[in-house]
Amino acid sequence: MRSVPSAPLVGPFADRLLALDFPALEPARREQAIAFAIRRVDGLPSVMNVGVVLIAMLFRIVLALPGNDAMLRFFARTPLPLLGEYVRLVRSLGYAYIFETWPDTRPDGSSPVGASAITTSASASPDPGTVE
Amino acid sequence: MSGIEPHQSHVRAQVLVVGSGAGGATTAALLAEAGFEVLIVEEGPWVDQDSVTPFSLDQMDRQYRSGGVTVALGFPSIAYTEGRCAGGGTEVNSGLYFRPPLDVVDRWRRDFRIQGLDVDDLESIADEVEQAINVTTVPGNPTPASEILRRGAAALNWRHSEIPRWMKYPAGGDAVTGKRQSMTRTYLPRAFAAGARMLVETRVDRLVDNGLNVTAHVTYGDGTGRTPGGAITASHVFVCGGAIQTPALLQRSGIRSHIGRTLAVHPTVKLTAKFADEVNVPDDVPVHQVKEFAPDLSFGGSASHSGLVALALTDEWRTFSTAIEDWRRMSIYYAAITSEGRGWVQHLPGFRDPLVTYRLSHRDREVLRSGLGRLALLTLEAGATEVYPSFRGAPVVRGRGDLATMQQRFAASKASVMTVHLCSTVPMGEHRDRCGADSFGKVHGAERVWVNDASLLPTAPGVNPQATVMAFAIRNARRFIEQQQPHRPHRSPGATQNGAQV
Numbered sequence: 001m002r003s004v005p006s007a008p009l010v011g012p013f014a015d016r017l018l019a020l021d022f023p024a025l026e027p028a029r030r031e032q033a034i035a036f037a038i039r040r041v042d043g044l045p046s047v048m049n050v051g052v053v054l055i056a057m058l059f060r061i062v063l064a065l066p067g068n069d070a071m072l073r074f075f076a077r078t079p080l081p082l083l084g085e086y087v088r089l090v091r092s093l094g095y096a097y098i099f100e101t102w103p104d105t106r107p108d109g110s111s112p113v114g115a116s117a118i119t120t121s122a123s124a125s126p127d128p129g130t131v132e
Numbered sequence: 133m134s135g136i137e138p139h140q141s142h143v144r145a146q147v148l149v150v151g152s153g154a155g156g157a158t159t160a161a162l163l164a165e166a167g168f169e170v171l172i173v174e175e176g177p178w179v180d181q182d183s184v185t186p187f188s189l190d191q192m193d194r195q196y197r198s199g200g201v202t203v204a205l206g207f208p209s210i211a212y213t214e215g216r217c218a219g220g221g222t223e224v225n226s227g228l229y230f231r232p233p234l235d236v237v238d239r240w241r242r243d244f245r246i247q248g249l250d251v252d253d254l255e256s257i258a259d260e261v262e263q264a265i266n267v268t269t270v271p272g273n274p275t276p277a278s279e280i281l282r283r284g285a286a287a288l289n290w291r292h293s294e295i296p297r298w299m300k301y302p303a304g305g306d307a308v309t310g311k312r313q314s315m316t317r318t319y320l321p322r323a324f325a326a327g328a329r330m331l332v333e334t335r336v337d338r339l340v341d342n343g344l345n346v347t348a349h350v351t352y353g354d355g356t357g358r359t360p361g362g363a364i365t366a367s368h369v370f371v372c373g374g375a376i377q378t379p380a381l382l383q384r385s386g387i388r389s390h391i392g393r394t395l396a397v398h399p400t401v402k403l404t405a406k407f408a409d410e411v412n413v414p415d416d417v418p419v420h421q422v423k424e425f426a427p428d429l430s431f432g433g434s435a436s437h438s439g440l441v442a443l444a445l446t447d448e449w450r451t452f453s454t455a456i457e458d459w460r461r462m463s464i465y466y467a468a469i470t471s472e473g474r475g476w477v478q479h480l481p482g483f484r485d486p487l488v489t490y491r492l493s494h495r496d497r498e499v500l501r502s503g504l505g506r507l508a509l510l511t512l513e514a515g516a517t518e519v520y521p522s523f524r525g526a527p528v529v530r531g532r533g534d535l536a537t538m539q540q541r542f543a544a545s546k547a548s549v550m551t552v553h554l555c556s557t558v559p560m561g562e563h564r565d566r567c568g569a570d571s572f573g574k575v576h577g578a579e580r581v582w583v584n585d586a587s588l589l590p591t592a593p594g595v596n597p598q599a600t601v602m603a604f605a606i607r608n609a610r611r612f613i614e615q616q617q618p619h620r621p622h623r624s625p626g627a628t629q630n631g632a633q634v
Contacts, residue, residue, distance in 0.1 A: 097439065105456075
């Protein structure tokens with residue numbers, strides 16, 4: 001089974017989640033981070049990709065319901081089994097991209113004055129951290 | 133690179149080596165130098181080391197499987213990474229070198245009934261490997277993050293040392309000046325010089341043994357299936373795709389007995405420590421390790437660029453987020469354990485990639501807890517002003533008085549657990565109730581298929597396994613050469629030493 005394209009499902013959720021976590025992040029930067037997260041989800045091993053897309057469908061439905069802001073806040077803060085792993089995945093990908101690409105980003109997503117054009121060599125990672 | 137061949141619909145080779153990492157590259161070099169016609173296939177691309185920033189997202193895109201987002205499912209799930217490029221994991225790891233631990237090797241020999249395993253022979257192969265990949269310590273200064281490990285361990289009187297790496301340094305050069313002596317710079321060029329050829333961006337979907345030889349059905353290109361595939365026919369096949377891909381390929385080929393059922397790893401938990409001075413070195417890792425509690429527990433340092441620091445803080449972002457502004461004064465450290473747990477690698481029909489699972493034992497969870505506590509203590513002793521453990525609900529640790537709270541709140545199920553050492557999915561030996569391959573890597577029940585990578589190690593060795601993988605791969609390749617020499621067709625002088633004949 002090939003990867004299932006995830007953009008229509010993951011994109012809107014990542015957008016809302018990152019907007020919630022980083023209210024002062026420039027929209028153009030948020031869009032780049034979302035594109036990165038979608039690319040990584042599309043490249044997941046096939047079994048994981050299918051699982052993530054199924055959960056993403058559920059979240060897409062949640063985002064279409066009335067009162068979705070409150071529900072999004074609940075899911076963003078509550079580490080539920082499986083559903084929480086999806087939130088964690090999207091969040092990790094977004095954070096890694098934002099802080100590697102623009103390392104001086106502040107915790108609210110804003111940039112230091114005059115630093116908006118400064119970028120690194122443009123890469124971070126979900127976690128190559130422990131690399132013996 | 134001179135040995136790389138274009139994709140073709142049908143290729144013949146005497147020996148096909150699947151995978152080009154620590155096991156595959158050494159196997160290919162030895163067999164080619166012994167006169168065999170060798171074809172190496174590698175699923176990923178050839179990436180020149182100098183064209184990529186170490187530990188960056190760009191590197192993960194180009195050299196890691198699935199961009200580095202691979203997980204063994206469980207409670208907790210364990211993130212792992214696999215190299216997917218020419219040279220495999222040797223291109224992306226930290227290059228830390230540990231000789232095969234002889235007490236562990238001796239235990240494997242007894243428990244798994246590995247025949248012909250001579251410890252002295254393995255030591256002699258290790259000497260040879262160390263010369264080939266230039267194992268050495270840093271001639272100049274280690275990074276500040278590495279010095280922290282040394283200082284903390286010294287303050288606690290814990291056993292520690294600088295771990296040598298397979299690197300070349302300029303005279304007197306500091307740690308960050310090293311050039312990794314990975315497989316694309318050592319054994320693969322040797323294999324090419326001896327006539328081996330290589331197909332990159334070539335995935336072997338399955339192997340079919342027709343009684344006389346083996347046909348490998350392959351897909352070329354980016355793996356989307358949009359590029360036409362092909363077939364490779366070989367007299368012998370060495371599967372060296374690593375502890376996840378090797379059992380998955382064997383299972384897809386109908387070989388399942390004791391394959392993929394005993395995945396072993398070194399699970400790690402981590403923390404981020406903040407210091408008064410700038411300590412962050414984005415593109416290198418510490419060379420010091422602390423082995424006071426080894427083999428159960430070891431401490432080391434991780435890559436720590438700004439994106440990874442943010443990632444390490446996400447488990448408790450609401451409390452830790454303001455720390456990210458000080459990332460230049462922060463570095464990430466890990467506690468790695470020798471695990472009693474085991475995992476599975478399972479091919480699922482219809483899916484391209486296998487399902488990977490791992491289950492930590494109760495003892496593993498407790499060692500992770502105590503490991504994180506001791507690691508926090510070590511960084512405090514080294515001068516950390518604040519420590520941020522990577523688990524949900526973690527407190528900021530500012531002194532010894534906070535350690536009890538941290539350990540009380542810790543649960544492995546709330547932590548970001550990861551690993552890089554994947555082993556033991558086709559254990560070697562004559563114990564037929566436990567082993568998927570014989571004492572020299574030949575797959576039990578298969579006539580023409582060998583395994584020669586980390587899958588063969590019967591358990592996780594408790595240290596970085598690359599040297600052990602290479603030593604066993606060389607030992608097994610030599611055995612194959614000895615056994616095949618009398619039957620091998622003589623190559624006429626002057627004949628082209630092409631590994632692949634179309």
